[in-house]
Amino acid sequence: MPEFFEDVARKWKSFADNRKRSARIDESAVRSTYARWAPVYDRVFGYVFDSGRRAAVAFVNELPAGRILECGVGTGISLPHYRADHRITGIDLSPEMLDIARERVTTGPLDNVEALEVADAGDLPMADGSFDTSVAMFVLTVVPDPKAVMGELARVTRPGGAVVLVSHFPEQKGWRGWLGETLAPLSASLGWHMDFDIGRILGRSDLRLVDRRRVGPIGFFTLLVFERV
Numbered sequence: 124m125p126e127f128f129e130d131v132a133r134k135w136k137s138f139a140d141n142r143k144r145s146a147r148i149d150e151s152a153v154r155s156t157y158a159r160w161a162p163v164y165d166r167v168f169g170y171v172f173d174s175g176r177r178a179a180v181a182f183v184n185e186l187p188a189g190r191i192l193e194c195g196v197g198t199g200i201s202l203p204h205y206r207a208d209h210r211i212t213g214i215d216l217s218p219e220m221l222d223i224a225r226e227r228v229t230t231g232p233l234d235n236v237e238a239l240e241v242a243d244a245g246d247l248p249m250a251d252g253s254f255d256t257s258v259a260m261f262v263l264t265v266v267p268d269p270k271a272v273m274g275e276l277a278r279v280t281r282p283g284g285a286v287v288l289v290s291h292f293p294e295q296k297g298w299r300g301w302l303g304e305t306l307a308p309l310s311a312s313l314g315w316h317m318d319f320d321i322g323r324i325l326g327r328s329d330l331r332l333v334d335r336r337r338v339g340p341i342g343f344f345t346l347l348v349f350e351r352v
Contacts, residue, residue: 165198165223172261174339178346179260179289180204182334189255190237192279194244194272195262199224202233210235212254214242245271252281260289264319277329277351286330286349289338292321321345328352 180201183191188208193201196213197220205211213236215221221239228236242248244259245268257276263269276286324347325332334348 165200169200172344175289175291175344175346176201176260177204178338178344179258179287182287182346182348183209183256183258183285186256186285189284190253192249192254192257192276194247194257194259194276195265196221196224196239199227199236199239201260202227202236203231205235207235210237212236212238212240212249214240214244214247216241216243245275247275247279249279251278252284253279254284255281256285256287258287262290263288263324264290264292269319269323273324273327273330277327277349280351282351284351286351288324288347288349289344290319291344292319 184204184206188206189210191205191209191211193211193213196202196215197217199213199221202211202213202224211233213221213224215224218241221241224239227233228239240248244262244266257280259272259276263272266272273286280286327349329352330349331352332347333350334346336346338344338346
C-alpha cells in the first residue's frame with residue numbers, strides 16, 4: 124500500500140506542475156488525467172465520494188420514472204443505484220472511464236442504461252429538452268467552463284424537469300473547511316478546483332434553485348437541486 128500512495132502523490136505532483144503552466148484545464152489535460160486514473164478510480168475515489176453520489180441518486184430515485192442524463196458518468200459507479208424504471212444516458216469526456224462503465228453495464232446487467240457516450244459536458248450532442256432530469260456529480264468544479272456546462276444541462280432538460288448537482292464547495296468553514304484543505308492534494312490530482320466559487324453556477328434565469336443542503340455523514344458535500352423554468 125505505501126507504493127500505491129506514493130504513486131498517487133507522484134500523479135498529484137505531475138498534475139500540480141501542469142496546473143502551474145496553465146491557469147485552466149483544457150480538454151486534452153482532462154482526457155489524459157482521467158486516462159491515468161481510470162484503472163484505479165473506483166478504489167481511490169469510490170469511497171471518498173460515495174456519500175455525495177448516493178445522496179444525488181437517492182433524490183433522483185424519488186422522482187417519477189423518466190429519462191436521466193448523468194453528465195460525467197465516469198466508470199459508471201453510480202449506475203447500479205438508480206431505480207430500474209429510470210432510463211439512463213451517461214456521458215463522459217474520457218473513453219477509458221467509459222470502457223469501465225460499459226463493462227459494468229454488461230456484467231450488471233443494467234438494462235435501463237440506454238447509452239454511454241463520449242461527449243463534452245460544455246457542448247452536449249443531445250437535443251433541447253431531451254431529459255426529465257440531468258445529474259452532474261463532482262463535475263462542475265473540474266470543467267474549464269462551468270457556465271457553459273450549466274447552460275447545456277439546462278438546455279437538454281425539459282421545462283419543469285430537474286438539474287441535480289453534488290460536489291464539495293470551499294465556502295465551508297471550521298473543521299469542514301480544514302478537511303477540504305487536507306483533501307486538496309488528492310482532489311487536485313483530478314483537477315478539482317478547491318477554490319471554486321459556488322456563485323459561478325447560481326443566479327441563472329433558466330434554472331430556479333429549489334433545494335440546497337449538506338449531504339453525507341459529516342455534511343461535507345453540498346447537494347443543489349434546480350427546476351428547469
